[in-house]
Amino acid sequence: MFKSGFGAIIGRTNVGKSTLLNCLVREKVAITTNKPQTTRTAIRAIVNNENSQIIFIDTPGIHKPQNKLGETLNETAFQTLIEVDFILFLTEASSEKIGKGDSIILEKLKEAKKKVILVINKIDLIKKTDLLELIDNYKNAYPFEAVVPISATNGKGTKDLIKEIEKILPEGPAYYDKEEYTDQTMRQLVEETIREKVLKLLQDEVPHGIYVETEKMKKRETKEKEEIYDIESTIYCIRKSHKGIIIGKEGNMLKKIGTYARQDLEKMLGTKVNLQLWVKVKENWQDDESILKRFKLEQ
Numbered sequence: 152m153f154k155s156g157f158g159a160i161i162g163r164t165n166v167g168k169s170t171l172l173n174c175l176v177r178e179k180v181a182i183t184t185n186k187p188q189t190t191r192t193a194i195r196a197i198v199n200n201e202n203s204q205i206i207f208i209d210t211p212g213i214h215k216p217q218n219k220l221g222e223t224l225n226e227t228a229f230q231t232l233i234e235v236d237f238i239l240f241l242t243e244a245s246s247e248k249i250g251k252g253d254s255i256i257l258e259k260l261k262e263a264k265k266k267v268i269l270v271i272n273k274i275d276l277i278k279k280t281d282l283l284e285l286i287d288n289y290k291n292a293y294p295f296e297a298v299v300p301i302s303a304t305n306g307k308g309t310k311d312l313i314k315e316i317e318k319i320l321p322e323g324p325a326y327y328d329k330e331e332y333t334d335q336t337m338r339q340l341v342e343e344t345i346r347e348k349v350l351k352l353l354q355d356e357v358p359h360g361i362y363v364e365t366e367k368m369k370k371r372e373t374k375e376k377e378e379i380y381d382i383e384s385t386i387y388c389i390r391k392s393h394k395g396i397i398i399g400k401e402g403n404m405l406k407k408i409g410t411y412a413r414q415d416l417e418k419m420l421g422t423k424v425n426l427q428l429w430v431k432v433k434e435n436w437q438d439d440e441s442i443l444k445r446f447k448l449e450q
């Protein structure tokens with residue numbers, strides 16, 4: 152019997168949802184950083200097993216919103232729960248108690264009425280005794296199908312997780328070809344790679360106020376008959392002072408962002424990349440519906 156289905160990965164921001172997604176699919180599909188609110192859209196990744204195909208949907212981390220962008224991200228995450236077969240509720244093993252953010256998510260899970268597996272991440276950081284108490288607290292709060300402690304950075308526990316998912320997965324066909332591993336377009340992967348570098352290289356609200364748009368992406372042959380991608384993208388930020396920080400002294404920061412992004416993109420695309428970056432100010436984009444629609448679920 153072949154099984155298949157869709158599963159949402161939901162949890163507070165920064166608990167390691169995207170790290171888990173990448174670990175399960177063994178590809179870099181979603182960007183990950185140690186900063187909150189990294190993921191902005193629902194990102195699909197497809198995992199093929201001998202007797203099953205599981206489509207995981209990474210979601211933006213649940214957090215206290217500061218603007219319409221934040222509200223949109225939370226909404227996208229919760230709306231994902233409606234359309235899936237099961238839910239992975241990801242939390243981190245940082246304390247033995249259930250925090251406020253996780254309690255809010257538990258309430259949403261009760262409303263969703265789906266099969267839920269509790270996944271406790273970052274077990275590499277804690278003592279086993281603390282973990283047992285945390286598991287007890289969660290088991291008293293919600294009737295989970297299973298509780299699986301994992302470490303998404305080293306892959307520990309993820310085989311058990313797949314086994315538990317296969318138990319609750321409905322019978323069904325493979326929805327995607329075996330070669331496909333994400334629904335992200337090349338353009339989205341390019342923009343996210345650039346955004347990851349800005350998040351990693353810059354501090355505080357500067358990287359959180361940016362979004363990236365790619366104006367040009369075209370493959371050509373060089374004189375030496377080598378394939379090369381010409382990519383032109385713009386980094387939009389919310390203040391003139393941020394623009395200065397992103398460009399840096401004598402353009403050094405932008406050069407660094409470009410170099411790191413290009414190195415990743417060359418690996419991803421398997422060709423040389425000629426990446427040109429611009430920086431522009433768009434003050435209120437975080438509250439602008441015409442831009443926020445890109446972070447909403449497709450209707």
Ligand SMILES: Nc1nc2c(ncn2[C@@H]2O[C@H](COP(=O)(O)OP(=O)(O)OP(=O)(O)O)[C@@H](O)[C@H]2O)c(=O)[nH]1
Binds near residue numbers: 167272301
């Ligand atoms: N020690 C440890 N760190 C982890 C583990 N999993 C993820 N991390 C780290 O946690 C941070 C956040 O990871 P992400 O995968 O970006 O978290 P996220 O839940 O997707 O965050 P948002 O997209 O903001 O909601 C990164 O610095 C990861 O390297 C783990 O198992 N152990």
Ligand SMILES: [Mg+2]
Binds near residue numbers: 168181189209
């Ligand atoms: Mg993420």
